[in-house]
Amino acid sequence: MLDGYAPLQMFALVEQFNAFTFAPTASPVKSDCGALLTPDYGFGDCPPLDILVVPGGGNVLPQMIDPDTQTHLRTVGNAASYVTSVCTGALILAEAGLLDGYRATTHWGWIDTLKEYPSVDVVDERVAVDRNRITGGGITAGLDFALTLIAEVVAPPVAQAMQLIFEYRPQPPFDSGSPDKAPAEILGMVRQQIDAQSGDLFDYVKGKTAA
Numbered sequence: 001m002l003d004g005y006a007p008l009q010m011f012a013l014v015e016q017f018n019a020f021t022f023a024p025t026a027s028p029v030k031s032d033c034g035a036l037l038t039p040d041y042g043f044g045d046c047p048p049l050d051i052l053v054v055p056g057g058g059n060v061l062p063q064m065i066d067p068d069t070q071t072h073l074r075t076v077g078n079a080a081s082y083v084t085s086v087c088t089g090a091l092i093l094a095e096a097g098l099l100d101g102y103r104a105t106t107h108w109g110w111i112d113t114l115k116e117y118p119s120v121d122v123v124d125e126r127v128a129v130d131r132n133r134i135t136g137g138g139i140t141a142g143l144d145f146a147l148t149l150i151a152e153v154v155a156p157p158v159a160q161a162m163q164l165i166f167e168y169r170p171q172p173p174f175d176s177g178s179p180d181k182a183p184a185e186i187l188g189m190v191r192q193q194i195d196a197q198s199g200d201l202f203d204y205v206k207g208k209t210a211a
Contacts, residue, residue, distance in 0.1 A: 001031035002139050003086040004055030007146035010162050016154050022046040024068060032057050043072045051153065052080045055142070056088030056107065061201040064095040073098065084134040084149060086142040091201070093135075094120050103130040107138030108179050109194040116205045140177075143168055 004021070011019035023029050023039040031037050041047065054073065063069050069092075077083045077098045085093050090106040091114060093099050100119035105111075105128040115122045121130075127148045128135045134152065136145030147168075151159035176182040182190070 001033050001035055001037065003057065003089065003142050004053070005037070006140075006142045007053060007055075007086060007149075010143070010146040010150070010166065013162065013165065014150055014154060014158060016158075020047075024066075024072075043068065046072075046076070049076050049080045051082040051149070052077050052084060054085040054089035054092050056086060056091065058088075058197050059201065060088045060092050061204060063092045064201070065204065070096050082132045082134060082149070082153065084136075084145070086136040086145050087138050090114055090135045091205075095205075099133060099135070102133040103128050104133060104135040105137050106135065109138070109191070110198065110201075113198065113202050113205050116202075116208075 008019055008021065011017045020040040021037070022041040022043065025042040026039050026045075027042075028036040028038045052073070073092065073096045077093070077096065083093065083098050085104075085106075087107045088110050090099065090104050091110060094104070094114060094117040097119075099117070101121075103121040103123050104114065105123050105125045106114045108124065111122060111124055114120060124137075126137050126141050127144050129148065129152070134145065134149055136142050136148075143166075147159045147163055150162055176186060179187055
């Protein structure tokens with residue numbers, strides 16, 4: 001939920017933006033934390049997009065293999081001025097071919113999976129900007145992504161104002177937010193959780209590129 005709704009909260013306060021959500025239908029969608037999220041539009045009545053933002057989640061394989069979702073994203077993405085993602089949303093875009101020829105990033109736990117798409121130049125960055133493609137890393141990187149996008153599309157002072165309004169000055173109690181800084185036992189535990197959660201997804205992508 002944080003992948004999509006953290007940027008959405010910021011975008012909603014930018015007067016130059018008309019931010020809205022869409023899904024296959026306008027029926028409520030259960031997020032990975034259990035909260036119900038109600039899209040503004042379904043695919044059938046979704047207005048044209050200047051900026052496509054695709055959030056991720058723990059398991060995005062259903063969105064990657066759903067033909068209607070992939071077709072819709074290709075249609076709106078190819079017409080949009082900016083194609084963007086947060087976290088594993090980059091995998092959904094990569095599957096749609098919308099990151100071919102671009103630098104892109106994703107959550108550190110799925111970096112190797114994104115590298116299975118040979119036409120994507122995968123980088124390990126908090127936010128990767130390549131022309132009109134902007135991709136954010138994992139989950140909380142959505143805030144950095146949102147500020148980067150606002151600065152790019154509107155103006156840096158507007159992004160700075162949003163950062164101040166949100167009092168975004170991270171001071172986490174631990175310095176373990178990346179694999180190279182987390183204690184080895186914590187990294188191992190989290191890696192096991194990610195591998196268990198994303199095994200089918202990785203097998204799908206690996207199988208495609210090996211075929």
